[in-house]
Structures are given as structure tokens and as C-alpha cells.
Amino acid sequence: MQSVVRVLRSRAVPSCRLLSPSSTLTPRYLSSETEAKPDEEEGPVDRAVLKEKEAEISALKEKLAAESKMLGDMKDRYLRALADGENVRNRAKKELEDSKVFSIQSFAKDLLPVSDVLEKALESVGEEDRQGNATLANLHEGVSLTYSQLHQVFKRHNLVKIEPMGEVFDPIYHEAMFQIPDPSKTPGTVCNVVQSGYILQSRSIRPAKVGVVKET
8 A cells, every 4th residue: 555655656746836926927929039020011002093193193283283374374464454554654644744734735826826926016117117206116115025025924834936047957846838049058957937936845836937948
């Protein structure tokens, strides 16, 4: 009986050593050998999706180009509109200034024949005639004062008489009535004044009627 007990003891499972509380166990799934490996690279992108994205990008580029062109056109039209508006304002301002300056033009032209009559009256009476006739002399003096006063009013409103004698013929301020051959004078110059001309603010309202030296 004792021999049987000895045999059983010799075959018994060896006792296990207990672990202390401070000891740690390294789980198998956390070991360095079993750490999770990084994901494998993704597979090829679906070509249909790629083509769809490329088509969207191309469409967006075309839309951007069209809108950029439209923006450029709108900017150009805007700048043109500003320029046109500025031109209109300048033109209106100039017309307003001209209307103020030349508002008396029609009235001034109506007074020119009066000046012509007074001028002819003064020219028709010579100094010898005035010396022998006191009444005529007084009349001549009155006409001369009237003529001078009238031209002072003209000058005050920038209405100036043209004195073209000896000047080069200018079709803007002169009207040629005839030509005279005169070797002593330069051809194309004014040698005779039939009727005086007038300018208002540098604008000719009546050209002087003149005779011009003819080229020989």
C-alpha cells in the first residue's frame, strides 16, 4: 500500500510558483511581435469616379474663364460709360459757358450797322468843312462822341473791331471782295477795307470786307 502511495506522489503535477502582485504580464496581443501593422495602401481609384472629377474640374475652369471674360467686358463698359459721362458733362459745361458768353451775339450783330453808319458819317465830313461851319462841327463832335461811347460798350462786352489793313488775308476774319495788283505790297495781304469786321470773344461774328493784293 505504501508503494502505491509513493508512485502516485511521484506522478503528481508539480506545484506552480505564484506570481507576486508587482509582477506584470505582457498580453500576447500587445507584444511587439503582434503589434498592428499599418494599413496596406489603398487599391486603385475607380477610373469612372476620376473621370467624373476631371470633368467637374474642367467645367469649373471653363465657367471661371467665362466669368472672368464677362467681368472684363463689364469693367470695360463701365469705364467707357464713365468716360462718356465725363465728356457729356464737359460738353454741357462748355455749351453753358458759351451760351453765357455769346448770349449777346445776336444783339451785337444788330448794333454793327449803327456803328457803320456813324463811322461813314464821320468819314464824310472833312476837317475843312468843319472849320467853315460851326453847326457842322458841333454835329460832327456829337457823332464822334456817340461813336466812341458805342465802342466803349462794345469793348466792355469783348466785342472788338478788326483792323485788317496790311495783314495777311485770313478767310476766318476777312472776306475778299476784289483783288488789286500792287508790286509794292506783298501778295495776299489786305490793301483796302470796304467794311469793318468784328469779333466777339475771339469768334468772328462779321468778317471784314476787304481788297487783297493780287499776285503778279
